[in-house]
Every structure is written in C-alpha cells, then in structure tokens.
Amino acid sequence: MKMIMKAIRIHQYGGPEVLAQVEMQRPAPGANEVLIKVHAAAVNPVDWKMRAGYMKDFLPLTLPVTLGSDVSGTVEEVGLGAARFKRGDEVYASLGLEGGGYAEYAVAKEAILAEKPSTLDHVQAASVPVVGLTAWQALFEVAQLRAGQKVLIHAAAGGVGNFAVQFAKAQGAYVIGTASSKNQAFLGELGVDKAVDYKKTRFEDVVQDADVVLDTMGGDTQERSFKALKKGGILVSIVQPPSQELAAKHGVRALFYGAHPSSSDLTEIARLIDSGKVKTVVETILPLAEARRAHELSESGHGRGKIVLKAA
Numbered sequence: 155m156k157m158i159m160k161a162i163r164i165h166q167y168g169g170p171e172v173l174a175q176v177e178m179q180r181p182a183p184g185a186n187e188v189l190i191k192v193h194a195a196a197v198n199p200v201d202w203k204m205r206a207g208y209m210k211d212f213l214p215l216t217l218p219v220t221l222g223s224d225v226s227g228t229v230e231e232v233g234l235g236a237a238r239f240k241r242g243d244e245v246y247a248s249l250g251l252e253g254g255g256y257a258e259y260a261v262a263k264e265a266i267l268a269e270k271p272s273t274l275d276h277v278q279a280a281s282v283p284v285v286g287l288t289a290w291q292a293l294f295e296v297a298q299l300r301a302g303q304k305v306l307i308h309a310a311a312g313g314v315g316n317f318a319v320q321f322a323k324a325q326g327a328y329v330i331g332t333a334s335s336k337n338q339a340f341l342g343e344l345g346v347d348k349a350v351d352y353k354k355t356r357f358e359d360v361v362q363d364a365d366v367v368l369d370t371m372g373g374d375t376q377e378r379s380f381k382a383l384k385k386g387g388i389l390v391s392i393v394q395p396p397s398q399e400l401a402a403k404h405g406v407r408a409l410f411y412g413a414h415p416s417s418s419d420l421t422e423i424a425r426l427i428d429s430g431k432v433k434t435v436v437e438t439i440l441p442l443a444e445a446r447r448a449h450e451l452s453e454s455g456h457g458r459g460k461i462v463l464k465a466a
C-alpha cells in the first residue's frame with residue numbers, strides 16, 4: 155500500500171526558498187529501526203548551514219534530502235528486531251546529521267531514541283535533543299565540569315547556551331554567560347551567577363580564571379576566550395577547531411567537539427527536566443509548512459532558545 159506524507163525537502167543548495175513542501179512515500183522502518191509519527195521538529199543552525207551548502211565539502215548531501223535532526227513524536231511502527239518501543243510510545247531523539255525530521259514521519263534507529271520527558275509536550279520535547287546533547291556532552295563528557303568549578307558559556311541565551319547554563323548550575327558550577335543587552339534579564343532567569351553583555355564589556359576583562367569555556371561562536375570570541383581561562387583549563391568549541399598554538403601559549407587544552415545522538419544521555423536529560431531542574435525555552439512555534447521562515451529566523455543568529463516546527 156502506498157502511504158503518502160508531507161515533508162519539507164531541498165532539491166538543491168541555496169537560500170531558504172529551496173525548502174519545498176512535497177508529498178512523498180512514507181518511509182518504512184528497516185531492521186532495528188522505528189517509524190516515528192513526528193509531532194514536532196526543531197530547527198538548528200546546522201540545518202541552514204547544510205541547506206546553503208556551507209558544509210558540502212566535508213558533508214556532501216545526496217539530494218533531494220529532508221533536513222531536521224530534532225524530533226518528538228509517537229512510535230507508529232517498529233522494524234524487525236526493534237523491541238525497546240511499541241506503537242504509541244512517546245519518544246524524542248536527535249537523528250544526527252542524517253536528518254529526516256522536517257516531515258510527518260521519520261525513521262530512526264531505535265538505539266538513539268529515548269522516552270519523551272513526561273512533563274513536556276511534543277513541541278517542548280523537540281526543542282531538546284541536539285542542543286541538550288551538545289551542551290551535556292561538551293560540559294560533562296569532554297570538559298568533565300565539576301561542582302565548584304567556573305564555566306564561561308558564550309551565547310548563553312541561545313539553543314545550546316541556555317541548556318549549558320542550566321546543566322552547569324544543576325551540577326553546582328559557577329556560571330558566567332554572555333549575551334546582548336536584551337537578554338541580560340533572561341540570563342538571570344536561567345540562573346547564571348554573572349551575566350556579561352558582550353556588546354558593552356570585553357568578557358576577557360572580567361573573567362580570567364575560568365576552568366572551562368564553552369565556545370559557541372568561534373572567530374574572535376574563541377581567540378579572546380583563551381585569556382578567560384586559568385592555567386590547566388579547557389576550551390571546548392562546538393563551532394571551529396581552536397588554535398593549538400594559543401592553547402600551548404596559555405597552558406590550557408582546547409578542542410573542537412561534535413555532539414552525537416545518545417539515548418542514555420537523552421534519558422538523563424529527561425530526568426533532569428522532569429525533576430523541574432531544567433526548563434525548555436521555545437521562542438517560536440511555526441507549522442511545518444513555514445520552514446522557510448524558521449530558517450530565516452535561525453539564520454539571524456539572535457534567537458532566544460529554540461524555533462520549533464509543528465507537524466501534527
């Protein structure tokens with residue numbers, strides 16, 4: 155039987171206008187896979203970077219392709235050998251860079267799925283996986299952030315940043331976050347110990363003894379971040395490999411990190427969310443059909459929290 159679904163696809167690299175709504179064959183789950191009825195899919199900066207072709211040299215897409223890594227929905231069908239979930243279960247996941255989330259249905263390996271946080275609706279849940287996993291893994295797997303340590307988080311009002319602030323606070327760290335004037339009060343609500351307005355203050359003038367810097371900006375922000383670290387500290391960049399020369403000069407470690415899908419990390423994150431210690435921040439909710447607008451907003455680079463597409 156032919157099952158048709160709506161999806162937002164790109165057939166070529168380009169501006170937001172290359173995002174097109176199409177009707178296509180619903181995917182079928184293969185061995186150890188699950189078909190998810192997508193209720194909501196979040197938008198991440200990597201989506202428009204891939205759409206524009208900025209990543210095609212090291213991550214070429216086989217076009218046409220359905221973008222979108224973050225999904226929350228219900229299990230529709232399970233493939234051969236998939237036994238962790240059954241039809242109707244509420245799940246959320248990062249599909250990784252393979253994407254497929256901007257659609258009414260998406261296939262995922264069951265190994266990367268986790269139970270949706272029970273206190274969240276699907277829109278809120280979809281806003282979590284990519285940014286939540288990135289903040290979690292960068293702070294705890296890579297930087298090994300501990301209670302009592304000092305961490306500087308750039309773009310603390312953004313998708314990755316707001317989770318990083320909340321996770322670091324839940325861990326008992328001292329947290330400094332950067333944002334522009336309009337987000338200073340918001341950083342206070344998130345729980346930062348010190349908010350720095352990056353347009354008025356050079357952060358390295360007021361922070362020089364951080365154990366950890368989470369670099370979400372790269373470029374000049376990354377370079378100046380070395381001065382914010384104490385000797386023996388660590389800079390983790392999620393945007394650009396840092397200079398090893400500068401790291402050696404400042405007596406710190408510095409590395410690039412790319413987050414990976416993880417069911418167990420998502421389960422831990424869901425536990426924190428359901429305990430009330432971590433909140434989700436969704437600034438914009440749009441129907442799936444308005445993915446172009448969602449990309450324009452994400453590309454502006456000054457959103458607060460997440461942009462989520464509602465599929466059902």
Ligand SMILES: NC(=O)c1ccc[n+]([C@@H]2O[C@H](COP(=O)([O-])OP(=O)(O)OC[C@H]3O[C@@H](n4cnc5c(N)ncnc54)[C@H](OP(=O)(O)O)[C@@H]3O)[C@@H](O)[C@H]2O)c1
Nearest residue numbers: 199288309311312313314333334337392411412413456457
């Ligand atoms: N390596 C990985 O695995 C990985 C995973 C996820 C994301 N990323 C990358 O990490 C970056 C951040 O992602 P995201 O989802 O958090 O982005 P986002 O939500 O779009 O970030 C928006 C935030 O950036 C802030 N901002 C802009 N310029 C700033 C500056 N100079 N200093 C401090 N804050 C500034 C804005 O605050 P104001 O409006 O107050 O300026 C806004 O709140 C993106 O480049 C993304 O591609 C990498």
